[in-house]
Amino acid sequence: MAQTYKTQEEDPYCADLEFPAMTELVPPIEGKRVLDAGCGHGRYAEWLIEREADVLAVDKNAEMLEQARRRIGDRAKIRRADITEPLTFVDNSEFDGVICGLSLHYVEDWRRPFREFARILRPGGFLVFSAQHPVDEYVAFEAENYFEIEQERMTWSASGEEIAVPFYRRPFSEVINPLIETGFQLDELVEPKPKESFKEKKPESFEKRLKYPTFLCVRASTSER
Template identity: 70%
Template sequence: MPPDERPTVEDAYDRLSATYDEQEDDPYCADLEFPATTELVPDVVGKRVLDAGCGSGRYTEWLIERGADVVAVDKSSEMLERANDRIGGRAAIHRANIEEPLEFADDGEFDGVVSGLALHYVENWRRVFGEFARILGPDGFLVFSTHHPLDVYEAFDAENYFETQRERMTWSADGEPVEVPFYRRPFAEVVNPLVDAGFRLDELVEPKPRETFEEKQPESYEKRLKHPTFLCVRASKFE
């Protein structure tokens, strides 16, 4: 496919926005990734937290309900409209690309960053983690979830595990296929950029599905009890 015809994440999520609530209800999110990631988030009462790659605002809403002062960013204008409808005036919402400098944020402005299933759309994690480190104050936390390197390596039958490569998932919007590009990477390219940016790895979780997953997709439950799907990480800014 010529470079100018390659699908972009922004275009994909603009198309997916109208039916994205279905993704939130999917057991892979509702009964696997989301509970595992939120369990890693420390007390946020009175804390200023960035939701990086907020999508339709699921994590933003969760953080607000737990007392955080939230700023949410995403580069899909359609997803931001859904987030705004969901959140109203309870959070500041910006259209921004987390792959670029976050010009609205001052050095040390935030107490935490949460990024749920957004970073695998980014190729250069060193740049992103460096920006997160800049905007976090002393002992600020970072919690994120992403595809598990082993799962996507096997699922896409990659030739070289050690390379960071662009892949494409095919989702559906109103019955029409939507190509969603993302990057798979080896485990070292998850951890090393984090450490290089000045973070201390506090906890790493390879979550297993909750029992409620089995009720919705029994055919996948047994496999996901034995095979990793997501990677959930909590880190702290090291001073």
């Protein structure tokens, strides 16, 4: 999957729906130190670098990191790290911001990464993240109990094979409450609609996605202390 993941980035659901909504939420970052958490192939890291941020990109998957290195080169630091485990950074002084794009739905309990993000951010630091929308997950996977956090599996195509990818479905409350409980303030929440460029690539899905939620994009911040 790591070898073919770039095709997921190029899919209109990412390129013309999730990615533009996420980048619009990011505050000015020139000269700021930003953590790309769960960086994958380095899509967000590259975008941050182009806007003159000082970037550290981390991911648990070593092969994803190798692809990110090929993309980014020496323009940013790249390190292996698991966002569900304690991060080896100093409290309240390492980063001005954290971006976490489409990684959190692989994590069962969001309090763990949110707690670490809050710990390593400087006062007034930002967190911008995206995830699959709880309503979309509930309907698409015909869940019996909306309020449960449950592991589901989606099917991806990689190198001509069908691969079952596990993730966690959750109610909306388990998106917002973990933020508040770990010390974040909710600044903005976006349920993005597709850009016109989405219509050119997937006209059969465009009208539905104008009326039905697909992703959730959030900006939160730590207190100024």
